[in-house]
Amino acid sequence: MADMPAITAEAPAGAVDETALDEAVGFTSDLIRIDTTNRGGGDCRERPAAEYVAERLAAAGLEPALLERSPGRTNVVARVEGTDRGAEALLVHGHLDVVPAEAADWSVDPFSGEVRDGVVWGRGAVDMKNMDAMVLAVVRAWARAGIKPRRDVVIAYTADEEDSAVDGSGFLADRHAHLFEGCTEGISESGAFTLHTGAGPALYPIAAGERGTAWLKLTAHGTAGHGSKPNRANAVSRLAAAVARIGAHEWPVRLTATVTACITELAALQGLSVDPRSPDFDLDAVLAGLGPAAGLVQATVRNSANPTMLKAGYKLNVVPGEATGYVDGRMLPGGEAEFIATLDTLTGPDVRWEFAHREVALEAPVDGRTFGILRESVERFDPDGRVVPFCMAGGTDAKQFSRLGITGYGFSPLKLPPGFDYWSLFHGVDERVPVEALHFGVRVLDHALRTL
Secondary structure, three states, rough: OOOOOOOOOOOOOOOHHHHHHHHHHHHHHHHHHOOOOOOOOOOOOOOOHHHHHHHHHHOOOOOEEEEOOOOOOOOEEEOOOOOOOOOOOEEEEOOOOOOOOHHOOOOOOOOOOOEEOEEEEEEOOOOOHHHHHHHHHHHHHHHHOOOOOOOOEEEEEEOOOOOOOOOOOHHHHHOOOHOOOOEEEEEEEOOEEEEEEOOOOOOEEEEEEEEEEEEEEEEOOOOEEEOOOOOOOOHHHHHHHHHHHHOOOOOOOOOOOOHHHHHHHHHHHHHOOOOOOOOOOOHHHHHHHHHHHHOOHHHHOOOEEEEEEEEEEOOOOOOOOEEEEEEEEEOOOOOOHHHHHHHHHOOOOOOOEEEEEOOOOOEOOOOOHHHHHHHHHHHHHOOOEEEEEEEOOOOOOOOHHHHHHOOOOOOOOOEEEEEEEOHHOOOOOOOEHHHHHHHHHHHHHHHHHHHH
């Protein structure tokens, strides 16, 4: 590994200008207007958005590659050359697809990209066309100023993140690994945004872990027959019993390194000294003392499995011979073996289960140089805020890129006003992002990417 410069107060001079700030807003709005709704099962077309970002990367002197596994499911990859040719490369990635939006539920057209009262509205304003736009604005600002980052920065805009990633980051990692040569770390969505807790400083949680994905299909077989007759081998009853057991199961607490660090730092900010490794550590009492900040850890202290779909039968008076169900499972780093053994027990002998989709859990260091620079970059532009590490309850494209040995962090910085419930807007109604939050994010990204 090449020698890395220490974190110092002397940061690279900012490359961000008024054009970059305006572009971040304009690009966010433009990308929202390009409908890239991912309905699952291949029903999406990211190509128009991919062409949009590729054109603007090319205008900044880069050579973006447009790559598809399936027609219209387009990914964009470009490399910004760094000044230190011996340094390892950094991956910055964002997805171009969005989840569906029901227009009747919204205050504005979800694909209008409307800018009103200092806020950009529309599907993708939070997840994650805002970050896509900020990265694009930063790279173009570097080109205008004749500035290069210290290390190579690989920019990837992906398809299909909101479904299986098979046409996106999975395809890139499996079929185009050479484009990511030298990349050892990556940053992407779901971190470094303001969380106001009502007491103490504003928090900026940076993701340094993700629970693993375990989407499950359950199948019960039984004896088909007339609905009026007794049936002790009823597939629907067998499935329902297994699903009820799964839904009622209380998973044991398992504190990972990232969650332990999060709890410790949150407690310290409130003047509390806690040791999550102590045998008499009372998690419930500590979480109660953390107030709203406890939301950063409550979903990631254990594995989980939530039944989500059931399917059986074709007529009310006919007992079907088969019934199927689906469960959204999530596994902590290091928790896969326990998860599998528990599901074997909960489903019992009459129900077979399998992974419908499976991805690894992730954990990244929070005590090293990279996390330190991410922390310093946020706190430089909001000195009153405090960064804490956290583990995501769900997952991102970082899972697929981890196949290439890339350690991922959730870092899409935004400074948000009090009362702005950012988390509720992920996949929610009236998704929106303040203009000033985008400006903050551009400045922080510029500093972090060139310092890293």
